[in-house]
Amino acid sequence: MVAPSLRARVRAGMLDEIKTVARRHLDTDGANLSLRAVARDMGMVSSAIYRYFPSRDDLLTALILEAYDALGEAVEAADRAVARDDLRGRWHAVCRAARAWALAHPAEYALLYGSPVPGYAAPDDTVGPAQRPPIVLVGILHDGLATGRLTPPPDEELPDPLREDLAEIAAGLYPGMPEALLARGMAGWTQLFGLISFELFGRINRSLPHRDEYFDHQTALMADVIGLPRSP
Template structure:
């Protein structure tokens, strides 16, 4: 779609505001991302920014959305480099890309996964940040669905899942409109919790008490998660970079 001059200028300004907010976040933390500080960095007045973002919360949610898109684009690029038939390599690439982004953007990662913006991530939210967050989540879920369809792995039957968990999984499945067994969604969440927990503990320095080189420990965890999904590394494949 071709944008008119006014729309192009507005889009460019929103991008500049977002990039300025991200620089302030990285430099001084989330408390430094204020409309006044951004206006000062851009040579604008704070009231002028209200034409683009009506509140500080709206601005932060837009930054969160942009960060989710940046992270998701990295995952998509990493997955695209792996042949479709090699599901272990795809799973490994996604895990590595997630960890790599977290290390390269630790403060942005903290905003997304440690100190979320109020309202972001709630099921009823339909704003930019929530949509970008769902795009990130669906990248992993679509990989998981692809794996399930190509190489189904053992999952608990519905009657083996505690009722309190089963009902929540059913609600989750309806919200995301996923044609997957409840047991499959349970395994997906369990794998995600383990991956996310491992990366977060590492990035926030909570494994330093025991480990000085965490990468081999992380790789061991990826192999164990993959094994739960019936995936085994190809002994003839080239070792991954990074």
């Protein structure tokens, strides 16, 4: 491992500082991030930023990538902190961690799961980190199957094309997972995302002051749907 030159280290520091300042602007001003404002905050001129990021969208992409990883790390850490065989506890921990991260970083969450920025297409680098939360959720189901604590739902009538799609997804994660169970896991993930988005984008607050309880109840409902056992 060769020691990086001074220039390289300074450059890495600048990259970090730009992203930090940009993240701060994101949290206050929302998604329409101003490159010039970031540069101004750093005592630089806007054109200097282009030495580090070829365009504003690239800066956004970097922020999105880091946000995906931060969310994924938070979710995985929450899962790790619970005993492996406490399936329902893991489920709730993961859901709460995702919500907590979103509430703590609303602008970044909006960047990840809000309406796509027009004219901006997320590069392929993002699909990996983006799948970490749902993979954790499905991992709980897999562990439940493996230890026999989770009995898969009765094999309901799935249309063949859908069954094949689900089987292919399962093959990439945990081969042999029953399609109906995977579908329910995805329902849980969709529900989790919908819950957080509703809460964050302000379509629920008015008439539902006790949001923690509501969130826990709704995620518990999905845990029931999936069939996670009640007590560890």
